[in-house]
Amino acid sequence: AAALDGKVGIAAAEAAGIKLTSPDRVVYPGQGVTKADLVAYYAAVAERMLPYIAKRPLSLLRCPQGRAKYCFFQKHDTGAFPDAMKSMLIEENDGDKESYFYIEDLAGLIGGTQMNVLEWHLWGSRIDAVDKPERIIFDIDPDEGLGFEHVREAANIIRGDLEALGLETYPLVSGGKGVHVIAPLRPKIEWPETKQFCRGFAQRLAEKYPDRFTANIRKVNRKGKLFVDYLRNERGSTAIAPWSSRSRQGAPAAVPVTWEELQSIQAANQFTLADAAQRAQQPDPWKGYFDTKQSITKTMQAAVDD
Ligand code: ATP
Ligand code: MN
Ligand code: MN
Numbered sequence: 001a002a003a004l005d006g007k008v009g010i011a012a013a014e015a016a017g018i019k020l021t022s023p024d025r026v027v028y029p030g031q032g033v034t035k036a037d038l039v040a041y042y043a044a045v046a047e048r049m050l051p052y053i054a055k056r057p058l059s060l061l062r063c064p065q066g067r068a069k070y071c072f073f074q075k076h077d078t079g080a081f082p083d084a085m086k087s088m089l090i091e092e093n094d095g096d097k098e099s100y101f102y103i104e105d106l107a108g109l110i111g112g113t114q115m116n117v118l119e120w121h122l123w124g125s126r127i128d129a130v131d132k133p134e135r136i137i138f139d140i141d142p143d144e145g146l147g148f149e150h151v152r153e154a155a156n157i158i159r160g161d162l163e164a165l166g167l168e169t170y171p172l173v174s175g176g177k178g179v180h181v182i183a184p185l186r187p188k189i190e191w192p193e194t195k196q197f198c199r200g201f202a203q204r205l206a207e208k209y210p211d212r213f214t215a216n217i218r219k220v221n222r223k224g225k226l227f228v229d230y231l232r233n234e235r236g237s238t239a240i241a242p243w244s245s246r247s248r249q250g251a252p253a254a255v256p257v258t259w260e261e262l263q264s265i266q267a268a269n270q271f272t273l274a275d276a277a278q279r280a281q282q283p284d285p286w287k288g289y290f291d292t293k294q295s296i297t298k299t300m301q302a303a304v305d306d
Contacts, residue, residue: 004274008041016107017197018082018114027066028251033273036114038245040137041253042109044277045153049243049290050105051290053120055127057090057100059238061119066259067247071118072206077101082111084106090130094237095298102127118247121238125187130235132187133194136296138162138202138237140178141231154212154226155179155262162271170286175246175254180232180239188295191235197296198230200304245273256286 006023011035013020023036042049048306063071077087077099084107091098100123103109112120124133140154158181159169172180185194202215205228213228214221221227232239240246240254250270253276271279279285 004033004037004040004044004277006034006036006040009034009036009041010044012043012106013039013110013114016084016105016110018084018107018110020114025066027063027116028065028273029068030249031251031272033134033251035116038118038273039110039113041146041245041273041277042113043106045243045253045280046106046109048280048284049109049241050241054104054108055102056125057088057102057127057130059121059123060101060115060117061121061247062116063118063247064116067118067251071247073121075100081115082107083125084108085115086109088127100233110287111114116141118245120241120244122241123236123238124233125235129187131190133185133189133191133233134166134187135182135184136194136198137232138181138198139174139232139239140181140226141222141229142177143225143227144286146224146226148265150212150226151177151179151268152265154228155181156259157209157212158205158228159259165201166297167294167300168292170289171257171259171262172242173255173257173262173271174240175252175269175271176248177242177268179262179268183294184289184292186293186295191233193301194296195233197301197304198233200301202228202230203306204264204304215266242286243276256284258285261285 025035045276060074087099087101090100138158142151167183169181206213206215214225242256244254246252251273254280255276
């Protein structure tokens, strides 16, 4: 794939009114991807990415010295961020209000990159309805050493079982080891019922295919299996944003694919940032995502109940 062009990144930052410091600093040492290159990446994918990330509460993985160095998750706005990184107050589970980041546009993506954000993680709801999830995610986490063909097969099973319940899904290769099977929802029911459905579904799966799946987060239960991580589906928990860069070896991105394409994908981290930038100019693998008018019904809930 063609390399990312730092000059394009510098121009995009200027156009967005973001002062980009140290544009030539290398963020991904293995690939020589600089901060300006990363801005160019976000400029290339913004149109595809923004519908998924704009106006959702965020959790940011920041790596001030680049990928292989010290990184930390930041949930709350401590100030000193460019204006394009907005924030809002959200009531936490303990009743206190805390400030959460959100963005609205490319300037937000560039503003975050200026602040050394390497991964953009999302709540499952929008800022105007934080209590009503707009999607559920089954995050397939393979045990150490389990090949990607098992992840693929697991994703297909989850897709089929959700489809049988009446939910259409879209696959995301995480840029790490697994696949996220995502069902967009109309924001209707709230988090507790949503989580209960997801837990029930994951437990059903583990019962149906005991050699293959576990719904138990403990690593000892994971030997040779895939953990169906349903815990992404709680109020305040986050998952990687579609099209986000990952702070991992090889400068990968989290990339939407079609179900058909998934069948020939060899690894969850096979798309580099340069690949993903090119891919964003091609037809949308998740066409129809926002037209999917579905929600978790009483019937679906009953089908996975204990
Ligand atoms: P992989 O395919 O390699 O599993 P992933 O993105 O699914 O990649 P997981 O470790 O399965 O990675 O997912 C954990 C999720 O939990 C992350 O996407 C992130 O949103 C969230 N997370 C993990 N650690 C933290 C943390 N320290 N603070 C906030 N959120 C976190
Ligand atoms: Mn995962
Ligand atoms: Mn996980």
